[in-house]
Amino acid sequence: MRLIPPRRSYLFLHLLAFCYYAQVTNQSPPNFTQHVSEQSKVTDRVSRRLIRIYQLYSRTSGKHVQVLPNKKINAMADDGDVHAKLIVETDTFGSRVRIKGAETGFYICMNKRGKLIGKKNGQGRDCIFTEIVLENNYTALRNARYESWYMAFTRRGRPRKGSRTRQHQREVHFMKRLPKGTQPATRVTTVLSTSSTTRSVKGLNAQDTRLNAEEADKKETGRG
Template identity: 90%
Template sequence: MRALPSGLSYLCLHLFALCYYAQVTNQSPPNFTQHVSEQSKLTDRVSRRLIRIYQLYSRTSGKHVQVLPNKKINAMAEDGDVHAKLVVETDTFGSRVRIKGAETGFYICMNKRGKLIGK
């Protein structure tokens, strides 16, 4: 068997790499919104919901996160404040976490601008 000349083998190698790159880059990017929507519709019979009450501490302000009755969220509560008690609900399998104020019952959500609000 005769070996290919080095120039021809170099060209074949580049052609192979170009074809491989074209196959890899033709994939469409994943639709994250669709994935989240589909996953939120699924129910997992194995998961258990864990519900705990916490106070979330903010290093920036040196205080605790609170959910106020006017649906505002801030990190200005003192330790033990009634509005600083947060109910954290998690599923043992999956990535669902829900945080709401124990006193107000409002969940911590994010608006379109990325600001935290209570709903």
């Protein structure tokens, strides 16, 4: 049996390693953007749902979107109106949401004619909207079932059919606003309180140290 010379064995192993490295390098890297896009279209029933409360200010009507007891949707509400308070529930870990009136409990949905309607059960894809933040800082809401249709209102606050909407139109632009009288949560007070408490504790510790030192001096003087 013939033995392979050590030099040839080394070259052969080196060639194998080079081929393996080339094969691994040629594999395309994972497309994370595509993964996020695909997963954002799937309802997430495992993660904890995020719930927000805000109003939707319509750029065209100058009023707020409201959900009325008769299941009608319009953008005619004043700031702080009870029917303008909306509860927004996340549907995925992405930007898909369900929106319902806090007062009536009806979800904002879109039917096959592109009309906005209120529904008690908002589990269907026609009641899911994707929040799209635009370059002008306004937000557009695109329906999940009819992906080219948006929530939109005319200057008079009347709903506009989804089939007549485009992302660049003013009618589909909204601004999120807190309900009138609601203050945004801040951590400044907590930080200040914590800092004050820390200073108080440090002051007490310093006072105790000083008293202990004075007692020790008295004992030393008594012994003398």
